Amino acid sequence: MAKVVKKAPTDFDLHPLINNRWSPRAFDISDEISKNDLHAILEAARLAPSAFNEQPWRFIFGKRGEETFNQILNGLGEFNQTWARNSSALLLVAGTKQRSNGDPHPSYQYDLGLAVSQGTFEAHHRGYVTHQMTGFNHDVMCQTFDLTTFEPVVVIAIGRQADSDILPAQMAEREKAQPNRKPLTDLIIKGSL
């Protein structure tokens, strides 16, 4: 077996970062992410737009081998732990539900997703792969990191892709599934192309 390569079927000549990105679970345990790359990924996220420019995202992260990596790993669901432990870095992104003026922030998760998206594309641009996860224990994350005003929203595993044969057979099989998306016609409520 080898590294799985995927290209989502489309009739359009899309940017390769969009067309070729997918979420592997096979991470190369020998990879060490550089401080510069990790910093650049967070910087890309930092520059995201947000409602009222509130920037409601906050980052907790660690490289494999560091205490924070193990703490985030420990808060993941069992299935996610099995493969995410090989990633080079784990990034927990939390968000604030309140605007700075005290009002509720209805779009904080939307804004946070934009920041994660930008960080993700920067990571892929630098030759890494990413896998986002909401399969984690909310209470464990809050307790571990003393999150009271911030909500843990997503964990992102970042690393270099490995051959799929490092995974248990069933997971390796899933790794090879072709990208599957709804046709655009199912997504358009109104509007003609």
Ligand SMILES: Cc1cc2nc3c(=O)[nH]c(=O)nc-3n(C[C@H](O)[C@H](O)[C@H](O)COP(=O)(O)O)c2cc1C
């Ligand atoms: C917000 C979010 C949460 C996700 N949670 C998990 C998860 O807990 N475990 C997992 O294995 N994959 C998780 N995924 C990965 C999705 O299953 C995957 O992105 C989707 O099937 C599309 O596949 P692709 O990213 O390879 O194109 C998550 C993705 C997103 C965006």
